[in-house]
Amino acid sequence: MVMLMRAAVVRTFGKPLTIEQVPVPVPGPGEVLVKVKASGVCHTDLHAVDGDWPVRPTLPFIPGHEVAGIVAALGANVTNFKEGDAVGVAWLHDACLRCEYCESGWETLCEHQHNTGYSCNGGFAEYMIADAAFVARLPNHIDFAEIAPILCAGVTSYKGLKETEAQPGEWVAISGVGGLGHVGIQYAKAMGLKVIALDIVPEKLNLARMAGADFAINAAMPDAVPEVIKVTGGGAHGVLVTAVSTAAFSQAISIARRKATISLVGLPPGQFATPIFDVVLKRITLRGSIVGTRQDLDEAIAFAADRKVKAVIRRAPLEDINGVLADLKQAKVQGRVVLDMAMGVSTNRAKSEPSYV
Numbered sequence: 001m002v003m004l005m006r007a008a009v010v011r012t013f014g015k016p017l018t019i020e021q022v023p024v025p026v027p028g029p030g031e032v033l034v035k036v037k038a039s040g041v042c043h044t045d046l047h048a049v050d051g052d053w054p055v056r057p058t059l060p061f062i063p064g065h066e067v068a069g070i071v072a073a074l075g076a077n078v079t080n081f082k083e084g085d086a087v088g089v090a091w092l093h094d095a096c097l098r099c100e101y102c103e104s105g106w107e108t109l110c111e112h113q114h115n116t117g118y119s120c121n122g123g124f125a126e127y128m129i130a131d132a133a134f135v136a137r138l139p140n141h142i143d144f145a146e147i148a149p150i151l152c153a154g155v156t157s158y159k160g161l162k163e164t165e166a167q168p169g170e171w172v173a174i175s176g177v178g179g180l181g182h183v184g185i186q187y188a189k190a191m192g193l194k195v196i197a198l199d200i201v202p203e204k205l206n207l208a209r210m211a212g213a214d215f216a217i218n219a220a221m222p223d224a225v226p227e228v229i230k231v232t233g234g235g236a237h238g239v240l241v242t243a244v245s246t247a248a249f250s251q252a253i254s255i256a257r258r259k260a261t262i263s264l265v266g267l268p269p270g271q272f273a274t275p276i277f278d279v280v281l282k283r284i285t286l287r288g289s290i291v292g293t294r295q296d297l298d299e300a301i302a303f304a305a306d307r308k309v310k311a312v313i314r315r316a317p318l319e320d321i322n323g324v325l326a327d328l329k330q331a332k333v334q335g336r337v338v339l340d341m342a343m344g345v346s347t348n349r350a351k352s353e354p355s356y357v
Helices: 043-050 144-151 153-164 179-190 202-211 224-232 246-255 276-281 294-305 318-329
Strands: 004-009 018-023 031-041 066-074 086-089 092-094 127-131 171-175 194-199 215-218 236-241 256-264 285-288 312-316 336-340
Touching (some): 004 318, 018 318, 066 127, 066 144, 153 256, 153 294, 171 246, 179 194, 194 224, 224 246, 236 246, 318 336
Parallel strands (some): 171 194, 171 236, 236 256, 312 336
Antiparallel strands (some): 031 066
16 A cells, blocks of 8 residues: 655746645665654755756655654665654755765765755655665754754855854854854854854844844945944954845955955855955955765754754744745745644644744
8 A cells, every 4th residue: 555645746847836645755775764844945945946047856846955854764774773763854865975075075066966855855745765874863852843954054054154264253254144144143153253244134134133143234235344344353254155145245255354265155146246356365265165064964963952053943834835935035034934744734833933942
C-alpha cells in the first residue's frame, strides 16, 4: 500500500503552488527519510517558484531548504543515524566528495552538487529524502520551528561574516535586515564584533536594534555613508550584504574602510557599479559567499543551541504557503516565516506577530 503525504508542489513557474497528496518517498542507499516538523521559507524559494534564475528546477518539484525534522526511515548502508534522531536538511543536498573543492573542505563549490528544494524535492511536505552524509544533527528537544531558519539564513549569514575576516572588537556593517540579516546581527555580536545595520524599512531597523545592533541606519538617507564612516572611525572592517539590492552592493564599497573585505550574499538581478579607483586605492576585497559547508552548519547550529542566536519567526501552516510567498515578495515579512507541519489550516497562530521563540 502506497503511503501518501501533503506537499506544496510547483507545477508551473510563476503560478501558485498546489497542495496535493503525493506518495511518501522511499530512501535509497545512503539516504534517510525525514519526517518534516518545520520548514523555513527563504527568498531563494521565490526564485525557485518563479523560475527566474539561469538554471531552472525541473517541473514539477517541491521547494523548501530550511528543514528540521526527525529520521523516519533509513536507507541501506546508513549507520550514522537512527530512527527518531532530530536532523536538519540545508540547501546543499549533496556533493560529489571527490573533486578539488570537496576534498579541500569547500563542498559548497562542487560543480556536481544537488540542492534541496531546487534540484531535489524539499521540505514543503510532510516527508522528504536527504543524503545521510549531508544531514545535520540537531540537539535533542530542540524547537523545530526555531531551529529551521538556522539551516539556511543562519549558516549563510554566519559564513558570510567569517568571510569578512573581521576580528573581535572590529566593526561589521550588515546591509539588509531580513531573514538573513537579523540572525547575522546576532552571530556578529556572539563573535565579538560591533555591528552597524542598514536597511530602508523602519520596521526592519527596529528589528535590527532588537537583534542587538549597536547602530541602525536608514541606508536611503543622504548622510547614511558619512554616518557609518563617523561611527566606525573610518569605515567598517567588514561588510556583509544580504540585501537583494544592487544599490546596497554599491553602497558597501563606500562604507568599507581601507583593507576591508566585503562579503556578498544577496542575489539581486542585474549588475552593480564598482568604482575601480576606490577598490584599488583602498585595497578592498570583494568576495562572494554561498551558504556554508557542513562544518559551518555545525558551528551555526551550535550558536543557536547555546541560545546565542534566535530567529524571529512567524509560524504558518503548509496550506498558507502562497500567502507567505506573496508577503515575502512584497517585503512584508519580519524575520522568517516557518511552515509548521503540526498546524491546522488558517489558525490564529499563523496570523500572529513575529516573535523571538
